[in-house]
Amino acid sequence: MSSDSDFGQIQVGIIGGSGLYDLDGLTDVRRLNVPTPYGDPSDTLVVGSLAGVQVAFLPRHGRDHRITPTHVPARANIHALKSLGVRQVISVSAVGSLREDFRPGDLVVPDQIVDRTGPRRGTSFFDGNVVVHVPFGEPFCTRLRPELVNAARAGSPATVHPSGTYCCMEGPQFSTRAESELYRSWGLDIIGMTAVPEAKLAREAELCYAGLALVTDYDCWRADHEDVSAKGVAAQMRENSAAAKASLATLIKSLDVDAECSCHGVLAESVITPLSALSDQDRERHRVLLGKYLAKAG
Numbered sequence: 001m002s003s004d005s006d007f008g009q010i011q012v013g014i015i016g017g018s019g020l021y022d023l024d025g026l027t028d029v030r031r032l033n034v035p036t037p038y039g040d041p042s043d044t045l046v047v048g049s050l051a052g053v054q055v056a057f058l059p060r061h062g063r064d065h066r067i068t069p070t071h072v073p074a075r076a077n078i079h080a081l082k083s084l085g086v087r088q089v090i091s092v093s094a095v096g097s098l099r100e101d102f103r104p105g106d107l108v109v110p111d112q113i114v115d116r117t118g119p120r121r122g123t124s125f126f127d128g129n130v131v132v133h134v135p136f137g138e139p140f141c142t143r144l145r146p147e148l149v150n151a152a153r154a155g156s157p158a159t160v161h162p163s164g165t166y167c168c169m170e171g172p173q174f175s176t177r178a179e180s181e182l183y184r185s186w187g188l189d190i191i192g193m194t195a196v197p198e199a200k201l202a203r204e205a206e207l208c209y210a211g212l213a214l215v216t217d218y219d220c221w222r223a224d225h226e227d228v229s230a231k232g233v234a235a236q237m238r239e240n241s242a243a244a245k246a247s248l249a250t251l252i253k254s255l256d257v258d259a260e261c262s263c264h265g266v267l268a269e270s271v272i273t274p275l276s277a278l279s280d281q282d283r284e285r286h287r288v289l290l291g292k293y294l295a296k297a298g
């Protein structure tokens with residue numbers, strides 16, 4: 001198997017959300033600064049071996065949780081993982097529940113997304129002289145998702161919901177009650193602030209991408225329940241992070257790290273601009289994402 005990495009074969013990327021700032025059980029740990037054409041990632045990447053698999057871990061908001069959802073450098077984060085040779089990414093995040101039976105402490109492996117974010121997030125790697133339209137009907141990898149569901153069920157005692165629609169809001173404020181009720185009337189299941197643009201960028205980077213959403217609260221729609229607060233979320237996240245770590249450890253042990261997937265060839269049918277028309281500057285900017293296609297185009 002080939003890799004673009006200068007650091008050895010790193011097979012799996014894990015992006016940690018609120019409450020998950022490190023991984024247990026990593027050995028041979030190195031910290032890597034990985035600059036990208038889109039700036040620096042949220043933090044140094046922690047690379048190490050987990051059950052014999054080379055894993056790169058990145059805390060989405062930084063180790064000290066200093067980056068708001070709006071300002072997460074998602075393009076740099078995904079590009080950095082791609083440049084290390086990663087082909088599969090698990091994204092962990094804290095979410096509110098929009099339905100009674102998704103309880104605080106439960107895990108959800110979402111299968112759909114509704115994007116309610118604003119225009120301030122860089123949602124594509126291809127924002128200049130290359131036009132790319134990737135398919136996004138299934139925003140999460142349909143091969144990796146069931147593997148994550150199985151691992152979460154086997155690895156943690158938490159209730160695991162095998163599907164759900166993730167409403168991605170802009171934040172940083174939580175929803176109004178009217179918004180929360182609106183999302184519920186739309187049939188959306190969980191609400192968070194980070195799946196977009198991360199999932200879109202993972203698709204553009206030809207990465208298998210699945211999300212592990214940890215329910216921390218009932219947002220603000222439930223009359224007999226305290227409204228969501230940052231302190232309440234943090235307390236529940238401490239409990240949830242153990243379930244997340246157990247799920248991830250189980251997944252890594254069972255994952256086929258060399259699996260071929262349709263995600264890895266998405267750009268073959270998605271780039272509209274003839275690659276032969278790219279300037280040297282654009283070829284260099286997109287070398288990590290388009291390299292194999294540029295080599296064919298000559």
Ligand SMILES: [Zn+2]
Nearest residue numbers: 141208261263
């Ligand atoms: Zn895939």
